[in-house]
Amino acid sequence: xxxxxxxxxxxxxxxxxxxxxxxxxxxxxxxxxxxxxxxxxxxxxxxxxxxxxxxxxxxxxxxxxxxxxxxxxxxxxxxxxxxxxxxxxxxxxxxxxxxxxxxxxxxxxxxxxxxxxxxxxxxxxxxxxxxxxxxxxxxxxxxxxxxxxxxxxxxxxxxxxxxxxxxxxxxxxxxxxxxxxxxxxxxxxxxxxxxxxxxxxxxxxxxxxxxxxxxxxxxxxxxxxxxxxxxxxxxxxxxxxxxxxxxxxxxxxxxxxxxxxxxxxxxxxxxxxxxxxxxxxxxxxxxxxxxxxxxxxxxx
Amino acid sequence: xxxxxxxxxxxxxxxxxxxxxxxxxxxxxxxxxxxxxxxxxxxxxxxxxxxxxxxxxxxxxxxxxxxxxxxxxxxxxxxxxxxxxxxxxxxxxxxxxxxxxxxxxxxxxxxxxxxxxxxxxxxxxxxxxxxxxxxxxxxxxxxxxxxxxxxxxxxxxxxxxxxxxxxxxxxxxxxxxxxxxxxxxxxxxxxxxxxxxxxxxxxxxxxxxxxxxxxxxxxxxxxxxxxxxxxxxxxxxxxxxxxxxxxxxxxxxxxxxxxxxxxxxxxxxxxxxxxxxxxxxxxxxxxxxxxxxxxxxxxxxxxxxxxxxxxxxxxxxxxxxxxxxxxxxxxxxxxxxxxxxxxxxxxxxxxxxxxxxxxxxxxxxxxxxxxxxxxxxxxxxxxxxxxxxxxxxxxxxxxxxxxxxxxxxxxxxxxxxxxxxxxxxxxxxxxxxxxxxxxxxxxxxxxxxxxxxxxxxxxxxxxxxxxxx
Numbered sequence: 001x002x003x004x005x006x007x008x009x010x011x012x013x014x015x016x017x018x019x020x021x022x023x024x025x026x027x028x029x030x031x032x033x034x035x036x037x038x039x040x041x042x043x044x045x046x047x048x049x050x051x052x053x054x055x056x057x058x059x060x061x062x063x064x065x066x067x068x069x070x071x072x073x074x075x076x077x078x079x080x081x082x083x084x085x086x087x088x089x090x091x092x093x094x095x096x097x098x099x100x101x102x103x104x105x106x107x108x109x110x111x112x113x114x115x116x117x118x119x120x121x122x123x124x125x126x127x128x129x130x131x132x133x134x135x136x137x138x139x140x141x142x143x144x145x146x147x148x149x150x151x152x153x154x155x156x157x158x159x160x161x162x163x164x165x166x167x168x169x170x171x172x173x174x175x176x177x178x179x180x181x182x183x184x185x186x187x188x189x190x191x192x193x194x195x196x197x198x199x200x201x202x203x204x205x206x207x208x209x210x211x212x213x214x215x216x217x218x219x220x221x222x223x224x225x226x227x228x229x230x231x232x233x234x235x236x237x238x239x240x241x242x243x244x245x246x247x248x249x250x251x252x253x254x255x256x257x258x259x260x261x262x263x264x265x266x267x268x269x270x271x272x273x274x275x276x277x278x279x280x281x282x283x284x285x286x287x288x289x290x291x292x293x294x295x296x297x298x299x300x
Numbered sequence: 301x302x303x304x305x306x307x308x309x310x311x312x313x314x315x316x317x318x319x320x321x322x323x324x325x326x327x328x329x330x331x332x333x334x335x336x337x338x339x340x341x342x343x344x345x346x347x348x349x350x351x352x353x354x355x356x357x358x359x360x361x362x363x364x365x366x367x368x369x370x371x372x373x374x375x376x377x378x379x380x381x382x383x384x385x386x387x388x389x390x391x392x393x394x395x396x397x398x399x400x401x402x403x404x405x406x407x408x409x410x411x412x413x414x415x416x417x418x419x420x421x422x423x424x425x426x427x428x429x430x431x432x433x434x435x436x437x438x439x440x441x442x443x444x445x446x447x448x449x450x451x452x453x454x455x456x457x458x459x460x461x462x463x464x465x466x467x468x469x470x471x472x473x474x475x476x477x478x479x480x481x482x483x484x485x486x487x488x489x490x491x492x493x494x495x496x497x498x499x500x501x502x503x504x505x506x507x508x509x510x511x512x513x514x515x516x517x518x519x520x521x522x523x524x525x526x527x528x529x530x531x532x533x534x535x536x537x538x539x540x541x542x543x544x545x546x547x548x549x550x551x552x553x554x555x556x557x558x559x560x561x562x563x564x565x566x567x568x569x570x571x572x573x574x575x576x577x578x579x580x581x582x583x584x585x586x587x588x589x590x591x592x593x594x595x596x597x598x599x600x601x602x603x604x605x606x607x608x609x610x611x612x613x614x615x616x617x618x619x620x621x622x623x624x625x626x627x628x629x630x631x632x633x634x635x636x637x638x639x640x641x642x643x644x645x646x647x648x649x650x651x652x653x654x655x656x657x658x659x660x661x662x663x664x665x666x667x668x669x670x671x672x673x674x675x676x677x678x679x680x681x682x683x684x685x686x687x688x689x690x691x692x693x694x695x696x697x698x699x700x701x702x703x704x705x706x707x708x709x710x711x712x713x714x715x716x717x718x719x720x721x722x723x724x725x726x727x728x729x730x731x732x733x734x735x736x737x738x739x740x741x742x743x744x745x746x747x748x749x750x751x752x753x754x755x756x757x758x759x760x761x762x763x764x765x766x767x768x769x
Contacts, residue, residue, distance in 0.1 A: 054624060057763045072629065072760075076552040080626035091623060092564070094571040099539050106543055106560065107626055109551040146623060 007032050007154060007186055008053050012062035015048055015210075022048040024210040025062070032153075033183050037197040037218070038190040039290050040207035046190040047087060049207070050158050053188075054082055066154075080108060083152035085143045087159035093132035097142055100131055101149070108150035119145045122171055136163040144172065148179060155179065157189040161196060169196060176200050198286035206290060208297050222283050225292060226263050229280040230256045230272060242271050247292050259284060259292060303379055307387045310364055319707055320360045323714065327353050350399040351462075354425035357395050358432025361388045366436060369500035385491035388433050389484075396425035403469065413473060420473035423480035424465070430487035437496060531573075538570050539563075554634060557627055561635045562642065565615055589658050593665070598678035599724040604654050605684055606720055608647040609691035613699050613709040615643065618758070633759035637752070640696050644689075651688050655680040684730065686740050691716070693751035700758050 008030035015023040022045045030036060040046045051057045052064045055071035064071040067078045074082075092100055105111040120127060123141045131139065140163045147155060161169045173196055180187055180200060191197045204221055206214040214221065225247075230237065236253040249258035260268070265281060272279035284292075311317060328350075365384040400422030404414065434440065452461075469476050542563035549555035588607070592600040617636055627635070659679035695712075702708040732740055 051763075055629070058761065075628040076557075076626045076631055079624070079628060080552060082624065084624035086624075092568075094568050095539075102539075102543060103560070103563070104623060104625075106546045106556070107551070143623075 005032055006030055007067055009065040010049075010052070010062065011065075013049075013052060013059045013064055014061040015045075015052070015057060016060055021210045023052070023059075026210075026212055028205070028212065028215065030186060030188065032186055034186055034203050035180050035201045036186075036188045036203045036205055037194075037201035037286070038188055038205045038207065039194065039197070039286075040190075041294065043209075044207040045210040046207055047158050048210075050084075050156050050188065050190060053154075053156065054079070054084055080110075080150070081153040083147035083150065083155045085140070085147045085157045085160045087162065091131045091139060091143060091146075093130070096128055096130050097125060097134070098127040100142065101127070101145065104146045105149060110150045112149060112151055115151070116145065116149050119148075119175070122175070123168065137165055137168055140164055141168060141172075144175075148175075151182075151185075153185060155185065155187045157187065157191075159190055159192070161191060161193055169193070173199060194287040194290060195285065204286070206293050208294055213293055213297050218286070221289055225259055225261055225284045225289050226265075226268075227257070227259055227282045227284050227288070228263075228268060229282070230258075230275070231278045231280075233276050233278055235276075237277070238275065242275070243268065247296075259288070261292075303383050304386050304390070307365075307368060307383055308390065310368065311391070314364070314367065316707075317360075317364065319711075320363075324353060324356055324360065326714070326718070327356060350402050350421075351425055351428045354392075354396055354399060354429040355432040358388075358392065358429035358434075359436050360432075361391050361429070362433035362436030365433075366500055369497050372501065380497045381492055384437070384496055385488055388430070388491060389488065392426055392429040392433070396422040396429055399425050413470075416473035416477070417470055420469045420476040420480070423477050423484065424469060427480050427483045427487075430484060430491075434487060434490065437491065439499075535567075535571055538567060542567065552626060554631065557631060557635050558638050560625075561639055565617065565639060565643075568616075585654070589654060589661070593658055593661060593677040593679065598681070601658055601678050601680050602684050602687070602724070603717070603720055604658070604680055605651060605687040606691050606716060608651050608654075609688055609695045610713050610716060612643055612647060612692070612695050613712065615699055616703055617643075617696065617699050618703055629759050633756060636700070636755055636759065640693075640751070640755070643696070644692050647692065648685075648688060651685070655682050655685070683732065686732070686744065689744055690740075690747055693747040697751050697754040700755055 006029040008028065010026050010028040013023055013026040013028075014021070020043075024045075026049065028049075038046050038049070048057060052059060053066055053071060055064075055066070055074045058072055066074060067081065069075070069078055092103070095103065101116060105113075105116070119125070123145075125138065125141060125145070131142065134142065140160065144157075144160055147157070161172055164172055176187070176189075177200060179185060187200075189197060189201065198218070201218055204214060204216055204218050205212055216224070228243075230241070232254040237251065237256055241249070241256060241258075243258075243260060243263075245261040245263070247259040247261060249256060251257070268281060269279055365387055369380070369384065397418075400418045400420075403417045403421045542559055545559040546556045546563075549559070588604060589601075592603055594600075617639060618632070659682075662677050662679035665677040698709065698712050727734070731743075735743070
């Protein structure tokens, strides 16, 4: 259940790095309890957007408000409610994992040692090792532990699974599913591995060149785009298929597979009947939807 | 393309080399000194400043070749045994031939000797040049920075050995060329040994200057190899000490954050220390106290008021750049300021200790050496302690504005040291005598207010994530 009060509000936020417009007039409301998938190509502005939310970056224009406070002025109290994993996975290399956990946990009153122990056991983290000697994947696992150990209200994961191996990624997803059981917890997860993300998110933000192309619930996005398989029952399919908004059509004489935007299911079935075809309507994966949205924008 | 030409192209393709050129150019002023002195009509009789330039040019050439040899493919390069020595001798030949021309200005040279003298000067320079290259190529760091250059420099200043060498070049150029040639030939054979590529392949060059994540990880793993049980136990106790101090304060309180930040700044050093670093630091400090006490009639030793302040440049002052901690910009501003005060206090105590030691030495070593004028030892003037307090906020500001840019920090140190030397050379009065106590107090206030403004600006207006590598 989503509380309607936004915990993050962005109003006309723009940020430029030299000649690159990293964020371009971003308007955004993130509500408590949402699990948001932030999608976009490299350089789309995902990390920049996330860093604005926690006040690490200052906006060139506009305002970013987190927990009702200007993000730049976030105090210890508010920052103590935010967990953040950044994609570089850089930690304090000169400490052992145990010392690092002990040091970070000293800052949080709400540090949950049960979660810590369970996580260390599940991920088989060697706590006696120095952080510097860990592989990128192990380092990322430690970073995730540090971000979730104090059970933050807002968890920001910037490419958290990019360095993880398939087994660790699967474990991470299980963990994420546990984390999101708390209805008041908001999670923003930016990732390239969309097949993982779609299992947990309920809202999508698709970014491209510093702009938000889509800000929809995942369900509405799945309803907007459908996958249609049309099989001719007799003879060949006509050269021009009589459907509107066809995207990415692959076909031969008797069979066509395509996506359609904003379709009426009844209309699809009627037209298929008229063509003497069998129709199969299915949903698209997040990756397919993402490709369609971004490729259309690129073409435009 | 010829391999040697490809290597020589590094001289302008490698951006870091341009910084070295700047340093060598500054030192080249030493070589030009006789020309200037002649122009302004002063009597001069010392020509060997150029040897210092030769030496550092050799160090530079050695580093440039190391930069090539460390590449993983250096073993596969055709002629990897021959090219380093060819490169070093090509560059060195040109440089030293030019530098040898310094003797053209010698007043007493007769025409038959001119060419031979220039050649002899060049060959002597070449020996020093090869020595510099040898130190870097064979990683003889103690010889490079620790012992021989300082000893040689001391010998020049204290015992005027340079005059003896200079007279040898001027009046026995042929034997000088012969002996220097033999030494250079020995270096030629040494640089051609097949161990060079094997020694350097895959290693890091410019370790201290390279601040990338990969480099730091490599250095950390390297220091981990030197871990002993005693060091681990020591660091564990240190860890417990700081965590215990943190836990004495409330969660999210400033006290807890200040202790946490102190741990971040100083713990890193304790986690990676090696006994050789500690010994080298002690040796360097002792040497500086002894060496500067004997030079400059008491002005040299006061340089030690500047050096501890410049030491803070190596510290990472802005806290918590790696993990998101519950600390807002205001808190970061406060705890960095507290840290700056603590560091100033500690560096001040060190400076006062050095002042005490040097004054004790002044009593013990006052009439030391054969030449009473040259070898009388001078202690630090406690009345100049305000210099330390003036330099400190400037160094702290630089450390905050350029947290991971080692090159900028080195330039800052060079500029400051040069500035100090020029100031002590030109101004016969101290700053206190020039502007009075109130002026000094005003200047101190100005410097510290300036530091606070810089700190405030960085903490409140900068994108803090920019400090990530």
